[in-house]
Amino acid sequence: MTKKIVVVGSTNVDKVLNVDKYALPGETLAINTYQQSHGGGKGANQAIAAARSGAETTFITKLGNDEDAKMMIAGFKQDKMNVDHLITTQDHETGKAYITVDKTGQNSIYVYGGANMAMTPEDVEAHRDAIANADRIIAQLEIPIPAIIAAFKIAKANGVQTILNPAPARQLPEELLQLTDIITPNETESQTLTGIEVKDEVSMLDNAMIFFEKGIKMVIITVGDKGSFYATPTEHDFIPAFKVKAVDTTAAGDTFIGALASQLAIDNSNIKEAMLYANHASSLTVQVAGAQNSIPTEAEIRNVIKQDSISKEEIEKEKQQAAEFAAQQIPNHITLGLGSGTTSAYFVKAIQKRIVNEKLDIQCVATSLGTQKLAESLHMNMLDVNTIDEVDITVDGADSVDDKLNGIKGGGAALLFEKLVAKMSKKNIWIVDSTKYHKTLEGRQMPVEVIPFGGMGVFRYLRDNGYHPAFRFEDNGDILETDSGNYLINITIPKHADLKDLAKNLKNQTGVVEHGLFLNVCDELIIGGDQIKTIKREDLATK
Ligand SMILES: Nc1ncnc2c1ncn2[C@@H]1O[C@H](COP(=O)(O)OP(=O)(O)OP(=O)(O)O)[C@@H](O)[C@H]1O
Ligand SMILES: [K+]
Structure with a gap:
């Protein structure tokens, strides 16, 4: 559904001088091109990004009564923004940024706040209705804080979601943070506000915790070409940036926020999908020089998303290739363990074909109810796990594997049975696509299966020991139950973790049934x- 978004913030006109080299104090130099004017300002950029992504966007900004304002307003209209709530002042000029760019691409910037810095709470209050009727409001820090507070108070009083992009970096009054539902800093801005350096997923979550304590409900940290991170008190994830050839990252952050706000459901339920959309949007922005001209439209963004789904097809193909290769390796007259998950399902189908075509005598055991069902539907010869002592070979997928063949499994919620069958197997073969193979497991998430009664005790232990736990939920919001009726808690593997110790400590916790670390x-x-x-x-050992 189309989102109604109000952006309250800055408009700047960027005056760009292209120079060979910077003039030293007292020096006079000729310049190559005469000054060019481009639209800019974080408020305007974010409003344009939201509008180009299809949101019904109203921009509240203060402009001078001048040529620059006219140029900007014409642009806003072209982007189909609602310009009924622009504020014009006779006392100040439209904000400007004077930017010199030298031959190496290095820039230096002087900003004149102008009309932006003259925005008052009264200016905002005069547009109360526009804010009250919106789904969400977005603000940045290029206008005075009292004006933002006034806007967020109106929003809160009317059930309108508030998004604060705390840029440029600075300290903020508690009052503003308490009025904020979603905060979207980049790494430096986050560190300025929390005092905690952002260096990896674990520290991002530590940053998020500080914001949660202030009542903020969702934290999104963007980290340039590394990607972006989101956290709510119940879930978190890191979404890597797309690998593209960046030529100018100006407006990347603004595109991200505007695009995200245009897609995010009001209850935030599709956060991951919205993050991916925003990630795609800003990956387009960095491939084009300039600010507002580089902000993509919804059609352009959907087009790259479509291409990306083709690479998802590639991953499916890799899973299938691994599964079919494994099926070719299976000897006759054995007991075979069948893993769980999508890659294992490809294997089940591939080995079933061989069993039928080559009339093989292979009996199977399943590691989950899902696999059991699939195998039965294919009329495979199934054994009950409880009636056998040993499995010859088990073929299973994995969520992540490191270069020592240690792995994390259980993302599909079948870890207890997967481990039971793995332990009974003389040989375990894992099949994965190439995105699952990593140098180390640090920073990756792994599930811990706990009994429902007492699960909270384990949760507290995990939280107090820095594992950043989060219960796993179904898509419909119900707590996820495993095949044996237990709960799953996702934890993040800390930096420099000793995996053996970690496995041992987890097993020693009362209430822990099993964990997703599969070592050796x-x-x-x-x-x-x-x-x-x-x-x-065997080849690793000899290395
Ligand atoms: N070089 C890049 N390649 C691909 N994506 C990028 C790159 N730089 C930024 N992005 C995307 O843009 C998002 C926002 O970037 P960043 O964290 O740099 O924001 P920012 O610091 O607010 O940027 P700016 O102030 O330059 O607009 C990132 O999370 C990522 O999705
Ligand atoms: K750009």
Whole structure:
């Protein structure tokens, strides 16, 4: 549904001088091109980004009565923004940024706040209705704080969601933070407000915790070409930036915020999808020089999302390749463990074909109810786990595997049975696509299965020991239950964690049924691709 967004913030006109080199104090230099004027200002950029992504966007900004204002208003109209709530003053000029760019691309910027810095609470209050009728309001820090507070108070009184982009970096009054629902700093801005350096996912979550304490409900930290992170008190995730050739990152952050606000459901339920959309949007912005001209439209963004889904198809293909390769390796007359998850499902289908075509005598055990069902529907010869002592080979997927063949499993909520069957197996083969293979497991999430009664005790232990726990929920908001009726808590593997100690400590917690660390389990890893890659434990040992 189309979102009604109000942006209250700055408009700047960027005056760009292209120079060979900077003039020294007292020096006079000729310049190559005469000054060019481009639209800018964080408020205007974010409003344009939201409007180009299809949001019904109203911009509240203060302009001078001058040519620059006329140029900007014409642009706003072109982007189909609502310009009924622009504020004009006779006393100040439209904000400007004087930017010199030298031959190496280095720039220096002087900002004249002008009309932006003259925005008052009264200016904002005169547009109360526009704010009260919106779904959400976005503000940045290029206008005076009292004006933002006035806007957010109106929003709060009318059930309108407030998004604060705390840029440029500065300290903020508690009052403003308490009026904020979603905060969207970049790494430096976040550190300025929390005092905690942003260096990895774990520290991002530490930053988020500080904001949660102030009553903020969602934290989004953007970290340039690394990507972006979001956290609510119940879930968090890091979304890597797309690998693109960046030529000018101006307006990347603004595009991200405007695009996100245009897509995010009012109850924030589609946050991951909205983050991906914003990620795609800003990856387009950085590939074009300039600010407002580089902000993409919804159609352009949807187009790259479509291309990305083609690469998702690639990943599916890799899973299938790994699964089919593994199926070819399986000898006759064995008991075979069947793993869980999408990659394992490809394997189940591939081995079933061989069993039928080659009339193989293979009996199977499943590691989850889902796999059991699939195998039964394919009329495979299934054994009950409780009637056997040993499995010859188990083939299973994994969520992440490191270069020592340690892995995390259980993302599909079947970790207890997967581990039971793995322990009974003489040989464990894991099949993955190439995105699952990493140098280390640090910073990755892993599930811990806990009994429902007493789960909170484990949760507290995990929280107090820096594992950043979060219960897993179903898409419909119900707490997720495993096949054996337990709950799952996701934790983040800390930096420099000793995995053996971690596994031992988790097992020792009363209430923990099992955890997703599979150390020394995988004997052979098969990574899909046009060139299949296999890594065997016996080869690691001799290295
Ligand atoms: N080089 C890049 N390649 C791909 N995506 C990028 C790159 N730089 C930024 N992005 C995308 O843009 C988002 C926002 O970037 P960033 O964290 O730099 O914001 P910012 O510091 O507010 O930027 P700015 O102030 O320059 O607008 C990132 O989370 C990422 O999705
Ligand atoms: K740009």
